[in-house]
Amino acid sequence: MPEPHIKDIIIEFDGDDLTKYGLFPLLARFLMDYLLLPNYFKDLTVKKKRNRKRPIKRRRSKFNISQMCMGIITAILLGAERFRRINDVLSTETKIAELVGLPEFFDQSTVHRFLNRFNKWHIKQLEIVNNKLIHDFGESPRQDVLVLDIDIPIP
Numbered sequence: 001m002p003e004p005h006i007k008d009i010i011i012e013f014d015g016d017d018l019t020k021y022g023l024f025p026l027l028a029r030f031l032m033d034y035l036l037l038p039n040y041f042k043d044l045t046v047k048k049k050r051n052r053k054r055p056i057k058r059r060r061s062k063f064n065i066s067q068m069c070m071g072i073i074t075a076i077l078l079g080a081e082r083f084r085r086i087n088d089v090l091s092t093e094t095k096i097a098e099l100v101g102l103p104e105f106f107d108q109s110t111v112h113r114f115l116n117r118f119n120k121w122h123i124k125q126l127e128i129v130n131n132k133l134i135h136d137f138g139e140s141p142r143q144d145v146l147v148l149d150i151d152i153p154i155p
Contacts, residue, residue: 004033005101021078021096028074028099035137037073038066038101040129046117063106068114070100075111083111 031037044065063071072083074096080089090096090105097105 004029021093024078024096025099027077028096031070031073032100035133037133038070040132041066041069044069044122044125044129046114046122061110062103063110067102068106068111071097071102071106072111072114074100074102075105083115084108086111 042065046065046068047061075083075086075090078090078093078096080086086105086108094104097103
């Protein structure tokens with residue numbers, strides 16, 4: 001097993017610069033070092049030039065496909081109800097972004113442009129990623145999909 005990219009986690013609660021996502025580093029460690037989740041997104045072809053007959057010249061993105069997928073998953077896990085709220089909710093959370101391999105969280109327009117490039121073939125690729133994860137970490141390839149909801153709303 002490769003060396004974990006996140007070292008031992010020490011959770012301390014002192015100071016004014018605390019994050020409300022205090023236990024997320026544990027989940028990030030699981031996603032990055034146990035599941036090796038970014039590796040599963042390496043075969044996605046969303047931003048590849050071959051997807052267009054005449055590719056449009058655009059500036060080079062700061063984020064690759066794996067980083068975009070990890071950022072979207074992280075935003076969902078951190079409770080961003082809509083992608084348009086990423087700017088408000090996650091723009092200051094650079095340390096959490098670094099835990100999942102991002103230099104910073106992307107802008108909401110970046111995630112919308114990324115998702116707008118998806119077509120039916122890309123959805124099939126995500127389905128293949130899902131099946132690989134179930135095969136590698138599920139009890140059986142035939143098991144029903146398991147959903148674990150770890151956030152409990154507190155009134």
